Amino acid sequence: MGASGHSGRALVSLLAQAGYRAVSLTASDVLLSAVGFQPADHYIIVSESGRSPETIEAARRLTQGTRVGISNFPQAQIAEVIDVPLGLGGFEDSPVYTAGYTATLMAYALLLEKVGVLPADSNVPxxxxxxxxxxxxxxxxxxxxxxxxxxxxxxxxxxxxxxxxxxxxxxxxxxxxxxxxxxxxxxxxxxxxxxxxxxxxxxxxxxxxxxxxxxxxxxxxxxxxxxxxxxxxxxxxxxxxxxxxxxxxxxxxxxxxxxxxxxxxxxxxxxxxxxKPFPIEQFIYEQPDTKIPIAMLS
The missing domain is CATH 3.40.50.10490 (Glucose-6-phosphate isomerase like protein; domain 1)
Incomplete structure (x- = not known):
């Protein structure tokens, strides 16, 4: 969802250019699919916070054993619905997820190079x-x-x-x-x-x-x-x-x-x-259901 979903557009673009079938799915769209629907063979689940309820519920419906999770906090609720975690480091980020977005793109690069999907890029290191x-x-x-x-x-x-x-x-x-x-x-x-x-x-x-x-x-x-x-x-x-x-x-x-x-x-x-006459960190409209409360983490 949000920034994590946008990062997926870069991922599927490069996978398609390399000849791999790939699609970037919004988690809320997955929740509208038929019971048992499996749109892919492998999944990369992305949630910087690890607490996006739509992403977690969507991942719960996907095939176990094929779900790689990218998160800044892989020990959060996302841990319940992924098979292999890729942690970004647990760093403090801005409210608009600036460092997390770039770190997610880097995680994609390292992952796809590691599994041999994309050739090594000397600029990645x-x-x-x-x-x-x-x-x-x-x-x-x-x-x-x-x-x-x-x-x-x-x-x-x-x-x-x-x-x-x-x-x-x-x-x-x-x-x-x-x-x-x-x-x-x-x-x-x-x-x-x-x-x-x-x-x-x-x-x-x-x-x-x-x-x-x-x-x-x-x-x-x-x-x-x-x-x-x-x-x-x-x-x-x-x-x-x-x-x-x-x-x-x-x-x-x-x-x-x-x-x-x-x-x-x-x-x-x-x-x-x-x-502007307001700080960048100050949001006007708060939504109570876009993140699972930290207090509920196990």
């Missing part, structure tokens, strides 16, 4: 170093973009493949942290109608290197601010005052790229909240 460099390198542009994001009336976030996961998670963080109406769209879906609501006051954040690069052309002169994060050397309309280009190292692939993409988005969020 360097992820801590790469993230440290990204935090420093992207800080100035994140600060510049943050004022646009904070002042936006609404925000669209666009991407494809693993970058669709980045789009989904960026949109969620902005809605949760900045309280700005935000939507996430797969690149080609965005072209089929959703972009019709874009107007002056909208900020569009795009992750990608191909069709994504032509999207700003029809938006910039309408007063729309567009941020493109890409490995592409040549970006149409670069230099337009409403276009910000953020360049990624072209060697970043696999799970490393969405990790770096979301680190940039997290930096933007951290800077944008400084323009």
């Amino acid at each position: 360097r992820i801590p170093e790469i993230v440290e460099n990204a935090l420093a390198d992207f800080a100035p542009v994140a600060r510049a973009v943050s004022s646009l994001v904070a002042a936006a009336t609404d925000i669209d976030v666009v991407g494809r493949g693993t970058s669709f996961a980045s789009a989904l998670e960026t949109a969620l963080m902005i809605r949760e942290g900045l309280r700005i109406p935000t939507g996430a769209f797969e690149t080609y879906e965005y072209l089929h109608g959703p972009m019709e609501s874009v107007a002056a006051g909208t900020v569009v954040i795009i992750f990608g290197d191909e069709r994504e690069l032509t999207i700003p052309g029809s938006l910039l002169d309408a007063g729309v601010h567009v941020v493109v994060m890409t490995t592409a050397h040549d970006v149409p309309n670069e230099g337009h005052p409403n276009l910000t280009v953020v360049r990624l190292d072209s060697c970043l692939a696999g799970f490393v790229r969405p990790i770096v993409e979301i680190v940039f988005a997290q930096l933007v969020l951290a800077e944008a909240i400084l323009h």
